[in-house]
Amino acid sequence: MDYQRILEEIADEVKPLLKNGVVANYIPELAKIQQDKFGMYLLTLDQEPYAVGDYDEKFSIQSISKVFMLAMAVGKCKEKVYRRVDVEPSGDPFNSLVQLEYEEGIPRNPFINSGALVVTDMLISNLSDPRGEFLEYVNKLTGQDDIRYNEKVAASEKLLGFKNAAMVNLMKSYGNIHNDIEEVLDLYFDFCSIEMTCHELAKAFRVFANHGKGVIDSHRYLTKSQFKRIAAIMLTCGFYDEAGEFAFRVGLPGKSGVGGGIAAILPNEYSIVVWSPGLNRKGNSLAGMKALELFTTKTTSSIF
Structure with a gap:
């Protein structure tokens, strides 16, 4: 062809x-x-x-990085990942808070923002250097050593990331975020900023x-x-x-x-x-x- x-x-x-x-x-x-x-x-x-x-x-690959995040988390945590994140289509916008509250802090799937934030939390708990190890993982998948985060994009997202902050706080209240809220948000914005x-x-x-x-x-x-x-x-x-x-x-x-x-x-x-x-x-x-x-x-x- x-x-x-x-x-x-x-x-x-x-x-x-x-x-x-x-x-x-x-x-x-x-x-x-x-x-x-x-x-x-x-x-x-x-x-x-x-x-x-x-x-x-x-x-900036943004949410495409969520596939790499999930793959790395599954490689580390196996099926435990799906105890904290569901696998159903959301039917709602990727940054919706309504569904998240209704379902008591369990995100519908790993590819909406709330789900990816929980996956980020899992990586923090299971890696000694999540920021560096995740970048190494993406480079290895690509067969390169020069894939990088874009610090300007990450900072830009953090500046206006109020809904993401609301999601993390809401999930923390339900016990589905185990680490420091600011650490989870900072790392999530880094993951999304990869170029x-x-x-x-x-x-x-x-x-x-x-x-x-x-x-x-x-x-x-x-x-x-x-x-x-x-x-x-x-x-x-x-x-x-x-x-x-x-x-x-x-x-x-x-x-x-x-x-x-x-x-x-x-x-x-x-x-x-x-x-x-x-x-x-x-x-x-x-x-x-x-x-x-x-x-x-x-x-x-x-x-x-």
Whole structure:
């Protein structure tokens, strides 16, 4: 299949959408990003790369980091993770407080903000240097040693992170946060601030496409059972309250971030990443969603 031609066709078809989305301006540092950026990168398990646009420009991966957080926590804590975080789609915005209070401090899933904050708390409890070890983990997944946090983005998020602070305090009141509130928030903002390119994210997610086993180093990051559960959560919960729409239109497990990135996998076949900073009303990349819908339509590839 001529993947390169298909990516180039998609880039042309989504070009009119690049001016329609809204950059995540509630995070001051992200508001500075040029809206018409677009990159796409496909990486097959046999290491064939295909790319178009701004695929080698770094961007803040934001909530995509929650996949790495969950994978690392599951590797450390096994099934205990799911005692403190549920695995159901939320049906509500990613920063909703209402559902969290109704369900007595147990987040619906690990990919909404409250769930990722609990996962952050678990990593603090189980790692001697969570900030450094998490970065090392992401670098290892990517096969690099130069992935970094963006301190300006993290500080920008903390400046206006009132809802996240409210969530941590609420969950602390129910006993589902074990560590210092400020420590949890600071680390969570660091995790979300990681910068990667489409190329780098595709390399990291290729490990998930390979059922949790490294393609280059053959290291097993997750058991097949752990991978299966994380892939299921990506499919059902990876796109805020638009997960059903993504499954319906694209048909791949994946995760989005308000930095405009989307990373997805077809197990045993490929990882694919798209970046376009303009978001739709649900907080997902407008052009990115369409690009991946076009890709699975043109290639007739999905998990279904």
